[in-house]
Amino acid sequence: MPELPEVEAVTRKLRVASPWAEIVATGQFRPTTATGLERAIGLRVEGASRRGKHILLSLSGGPVVRVHLKMTGNLVVIPDVRLRTATVRAWLALNDGRGIVLEDPRALGRLTFHETIDGLFDDLGPEPFSAEFTAQHFVAEAQRTKKPIKLLLMEQRAVVGLGNIYAAEALFQAGIHPAKPSNEISVVRLKRLRGHIVDVLTAALDSAIAAYEQPGAFTEGENFPVAVYGREGEACWRCRAAIRRMPQGGRSTYYCPKCQR
Incomplete structure (x- = not known):
């Protein structure tokens, strides 16, 4: 299972790809893969960050999409959302034609939409590189x-x-x-x-x-x-x-x- 280093690497790669655009459509192949993604339509992706093993896509107005890669997941930006591979389980289509996709051969990864980050990680301890990890x-x-x-x-x-x-x-x-x-x-x-x-x-x-x-x-x-x-x-x-x-x-x-x- 991807741990902090791997999740951080994925997050940094997302930032380099800069998928800062409006979400115009969403999709998933299994109902258990994503929850509430349709509520992200019309919002703009404004940032990518990490908390523990979770990736957070910050959306305009305050909502977030939380991503957990589980065993084999990977979150990437592709130049044309229509050109999805067979292992893509869910996606966010952007207004410039690109897509943020969850590639996951074992289909265990999860995406969930949240109106706010408040309280989302109250059960988690400090980050290992933070001043709080004393x-x-x-x-x-x-x-x-x-x-x-x-x-x-x-x-x-x-x-x-x-x-x-x-x-x-x-x-x-x-x-x-x-x-x-x-x-x-x-x-x-x-x-x-x-x-x-x-x-x-x-x-x-x-x-x-x-x-x-x-x-x-x-x-x-x-x-x-x-x-x-x-x-x-x-x-x-x-x-x-x-x-x-x-x-x-x-x-x-x-x-x-x-x-x-």
Whole structure:
């Protein structure tokens, strides 16, 4: 699933394409893909931003279209909205002939129209690169729950944007076992983990932007040097122990049994 770096790369690409025009028509192939898009007709697209793993298209007068890419989605601007590929699931037709389209082979992505952004993300924590993501905030969030630290990172309350790949990588860098109860981790180790979250996402963002600018489709995590994710049975780069995989929250978690305690 696209995580913060990939979603940020998509958002920046949208800004470069500058789809700042009036929406004259909308469409979707499945009723579950989009909700309320027809209410955007007649409004002008004025900006593209990101909150956590969500893309926000700002419309004239204050409404927004929220986009969640889910597993395989990509939001792009095409020069002629009529020339949609077979994997396009929903689209916004612009008055200059272009289109903003959701390409999504697995058809899991979602677009929803909202009259205002107010209250839309009240359940989300701070952005990892923001001043609000302090050590004090992160420690407080961890100390109030017995949940395994990996699941806490993926909840989007302690910090937004982390998914399976980068949560596993940050925990490896910090030397913390993904199943360890959050409130049993020392303050020193939690502060170290916070630093590694920022470092991992910074490196991943550079990778995602570079990958997205290459010809053709970009691959999630492309060029990012994973230490544990997807490497079950391979040797740890640090200690040479075999990387393990375990189920957590319906997903696979990868970790080093020697380096992470």
